[in-house]
Amino acid sequence: MSELAPKVDGVVEAEVTKNVGPWREAWRGFRKSKVAVVGMFIVIFFILLAVFGPSIAKEGINDQVMADRLQPPSSEHWLGTDDFGRDILSRIIHGARISIWVGFSSVIGSVVVGSILGIVAGYYGRWVDVVISRVFDIMLAFPSILLAIAIVAVLGPSLQNALIAIAIINVPNFGRLIRSKVLSIKEDEYITAAKGIGMRDVRILFAHILPNSMAPVIVQGTLAIATAILEAAALGFLGLGAQAPMPEWGKMLADSKNYMQSAPWTMIFPGIAIMLTVLGFNLMGDGLRDAMDPRMKN
Amino acid sequence: MTTKPLLKVKGLKKYFPVKKGLLAKTVGYVKAVDDVSFHVNEGETLGIVGESGCGKSTTGRMLMRLLDPTEGTVEFDGKELTALSSEEMRKTRRDIQMVFQDPYASLNPRHTIERILSEPLLVHGVKSAKERKEKVHQFLEIVGLSAYHAKRYPHQFSGGQRQRIGIARALMTNPKLIIADEPVSALDVSIQAQVLNLMQDLQQEFNLTYIFIAHDLGVVRHISDRVGVMYLGKMVEVAESEALYAKPLHPYTQALLSAVPVPDPNFSKEEVFLEGDMPNPANPPTGCTFHTRCPFKMDICSQVVPQLTELEEGHSVACHLYNETSDNDIKKMEGSLYAKG
Numbered sequence: 001m002s003e004l005a006p007k008v009d010g011v012v013e014a015e016v017t018k019n020v021g022p023w024r025e026a027w028r029g030f031r032k033s034k035v036a037v038v039g040m041f042i043v044i045f046f047i048l049l050a051v052f053g054p055s056i057a058k059e060g061i062n063d064q065v066m067a068d069r070l071q072p073p074s075s076e077h078w079l080g081t082d083d084f085g086r087d088i089l090s091r092i093i094h095g096a097r098i099s100i101w102v103g104f105s106s107v108i109g110s111v112v113v114g115s116i117l118g119i120v121a122g123y124y125g126r127w128v129d130v131v132i133s134r135v136f137d138i139m140l141a142f143p144s145i146l147l148a149i150a151i152v153a154v155l156g157p158s159l160q161n162a163l164i165a166i167a168i169i170n171v172p173n174f175g176r177l178i179r180s181k182v183l184s185i186k187e188d189e190y191i192t193a194a195k196g197i198g199m200r201d202v203r204i205l206f207a208h209i210l211p212n213s214m215a216p217v218i219v220q221g222t223l224a225i226a227t228a229i230l231e232a233a234a235l236g237f238l239g240l241g242a243q244a245p246m247p248e249w250g251k252m253l254a255d256s257k258n259y260m261q262s263a264p265w266t267m268i269f270p271g272i273a274i275m276l277t278v279l280g281f282n283l284m285g286d287g288l289r290d291a292m293d294p295r296m297k298n
Numbered sequence: 299m300t301t302k303p304l305l306k307v308k309g310l311k312k313y314f315p316v317k318k319g320l321l322a323k324t325v326g327y328v329k330a331v332d333d334v335s336f337h338v339n340e341g342e343t344l345g346i347v348g349e350s351g352c353g354k355s356t357t358g359r360m361l362m363r364l365l366d367p368t369e370g371t372v373e374f375d376g377k378e379l380t381a382l383s384s385e386e387m388r389k390t391r392r393d394i395q396m397v398f399q400d401p402y403a404s405l406n407p408r409h410t411i412e413r414i415l416s417e418p419l420l421v422h423g424v425k426s427a428k429e430r431k432e433k434v435h436q437f438l439e440i441v442g443l444s445a446y447h448a449k450r451y452p453h454q455f456s457g458g459q460r461q462r463i464g465i466a467r468a469l470m471t472n473p474k475l476i477i478a479d480e481p482v483s484a485l486d487v488s489i490q491a492q493v494l495n496l497m498q499d500l501q502q503e504f505n506l507t508y509i510f511i512a513h514d515l516g517v518v519r520h521i522s523d524r525v526g527v528m529y530l531g532k533m534v535e536v537a538e539s540e541a542l543y544a545k546p547l548h549p550y551t552q553a554l555l556s557a558v559p560v561p562d563p564n565f566s567k568e569e570v571f572l573e574g575d576m577p578n579p580a581n582p583p584t585g586c587t588f589h590t591r592c593p594f595k596m597d598i599c600s601q602v603v604p605q606l607t608e609l610e611e612g613h614s615v616a617c618h619l620y621n622e623t624s625d626n627d628i629k630k631m632e633g634s635l636y637a638k639g
Binding site (some may be wrong): 021022188189190192193194195196197198199200203207208211212 | 359389408
């Protein structure tokens, strides 16, 4: 049978020896950017801190030693103590767990809900699309932190409710992103081809449309984790997120504002922790975008 | 070759509504395909040619019900496709497959060739993974690639190779009819010939029936048994390939043929030039849609729509020039038109 068609147009044979999948190719592109890799290491560092931190810093984070209150950094308390004499380093380490948890779970929540709404709106169109898109428009018309404050005010201030609020305000971002991606992908010829071979709609959605619309979601998701951490800290600072005595970074900032001049370390170190985590996620997100953006491809 | 019709199309129409304004009110229709009828015999190749925008791709897609026809019937292998439920249609699609124009866009960039080729099998109930894999390897070799290509991704292939993969995908389910929508238009000329030859070889080996849509008359001539010429959503002429190229009847076909370059510097031909562009299908001319550009326009042309009528055995044309009433005129026309031989 092979004599049917001579292999004359087999020009790329020699050039391509390895079978590079789209994910591995993205990783190759990502690795090229040093800044992005640094960002990734920062993120990994904080994730490890969140996972193993509590077993490193065994000191009770809520042990109040009034004799040691507002101590500057020393060999005993590396980052000093706060106004209740609690060790700031162990509180920051424990705080990493809260911030990473809030960042990931709120973003995963908004990605899941946003994806479902976005896919339904984009694939089925018509009035479903109109309803969903207008709701997104309305939500995006509010300043996001204000909307979060309103949601927390309704649900009651707690870390969990802050997390829910952050998840809700991010839903329209992901919903829109997925919708636009689905709209463009569903016109692609390989979707017509899939219909042509007799595929069912649901299978087309999950085997073709969803995987192909994931790249920008991963990029946007990484950047959104940074914003979510920042928003959680802001809500904590305003007293609407984590409640005392939780070692949440934003809450720690809020508690330290009275001692800003006499004991600046109470404010500087939680601030640096927030900044580093957010920076890490942002650098990584930028790197991912460069690696996954189709426009950067040959 | 049998002459049993595998596919019979009657009065096929596709009108796309034109919506305007805040409330998306329908203000008119684009008559992409307007009353097209033809048949395809088992084992033959019907070429469909026409300018871009004449509705040939729309016709192809309606045959598979990738687009639902506004009106008309499509009878395939004794079954009326337009009456099938979407689930029945889905199952029937294993017998009708499509090869697409753009080999870059018609393969999912994130899937390996193995996955792309096993999808039709999976969809049509081949459960065993081993069986699927064997079949993928078998068909890769049939279209001139190798089994080891299965692990690769579409971007690692050249255009011609990708089109071979597209053809292999269409073959996976052992279809009876393959609708090829400009399968070689996106390829280099040298590759075009290879792919066309492959398609011809496959046709003999698997007893396939082709509907071959193209805008290039040269390509169509190479592969088709019969050719249909479309203009502005209508079939204006259908004939055996030889007859059409030797003696085109419709002025539009004559113009198309005279535009095909002849590789002979000494050959001088009487060219039929067309003026203007194809009219907007949302607002087609009255009567014969071609009358605005026709060099032989008569009074009747702008008033009455000419019907596709069989003038000679297997040669139909929709043109007022060939009405019985003006038999002498035809002789006259023929004398002037075909003088070029």
